């Protein structure tokens with residue numbers, strides 16, 4: 001995806017995380033300058049005496065380009081404002097958030113504080129410095145238990161959302177729609193991700209969460225390398241063909257490309273307001289199918305045990321990708337090996 005003319009410096013909040021770091025590779029490849037702010041509450045911080053978190057050092061090695069990093073939280077309004085002014089930021093890609101469905105049920109206030117107050121703080125600072133272009137890392141969880149599949153952007157949001165994480169994303173979306181209505185000049189792209197998995201083809205960067213993984217793929221990966229004994233499958237009594245949940249798993253590099261594609265909206269003078277796009281693959285894969293696929297791919301059985309449901313889960317999520325294909329110019333990615 002080529003660079004948008006006049007758009008040079010992109011501030012990436014949460015750029016030391018899984019989706020953020022892979023997106024930065026694509027941004028650098030396209031020719032953007034990248035400035036990262038990350039509090040590293042959910043990713044590995046810079047090692048003693050180093051400027052960058054390890055993942056961003058690897059991104060630099062991989063691309064031969066430089067990344068600027070500020071170790072701070074988007075809740076720190078004054079420090080954040082300084083970053084905008086110092087680097088002459090043109091647009092923001094906003095990943096910084098707590099992101100685990102199951103955890104959010106146990107720690108709702110952490111989720112509401114970081115995700116909603118954090119986003120409100122960022123938008124305020126952006127208004128103050130006159131930067132009004134933002135790509136937001138939203139989630140398919142805003143659809144709640146979907147009424148139809150594949151689920152498109154017209155599907156109602158916020159109704160019956162099953163966990164605080166999804167609600168925090170829904171509130172952020174509404175906040176942005178309200179802001180774009182109240183003030184002219186905002187260009188806000190809301191990307192509703194389905195389930196990103198995989199890693200950069202180099203294998204130099206990937207998904208490496210702090211502590212015990214809360215998501216399916218990194219957990220399976222840690223079982224595969226022998227770091228954990230087996231994966232617990234949450235719920236074997238869902239209303240699905242094999243009774244386990246179905247998700248729309250997409251390759252993280254396709255998701256990364258979705259962000260550079262989203263930036264092209266900023267080059268369109270006719271675009272204003274807050275507009276949502278699904279980013280998924282459009283295919284449903286069950287938890288058991290995913291475990292079987294991983295076992296085949298690594299040539300070794302992944303031991304699992306079916307246990308009780310995890311609170312906050314919905315049975316099925318599958319994206320309609322038509323809008324992103326049409327308006328962001330994203331094509332389906334069906335090469336074998338790229339997607340599960």
Ligand SMILES: O=c1ccn([C@@H]2O[C@H](COP(=O)(O)OP(=O)(O)O[C@H]3O[C@H](CO)[C@@H](O)[C@H](O)[C@H]3O)[C@@H](O)[C@H]2O)c(=O)[nH]1
Nearest residue numbers: 099100101139140193194195214215216219232233234245
């Ligand atoms: O140890 C585990 C972890 C997960 N699951 C199941 O695997 C499926 C996928 O779970 P997970 O990988 O945690 O993803 P989701 O809960 O679908 O949520 C993810 O996908 C959302 C988009 O749909 C993102 O916004 C979230 O950040 C991300 O956590 C669910 O059915 C889980 O119950 C297990 O069975 N065992």
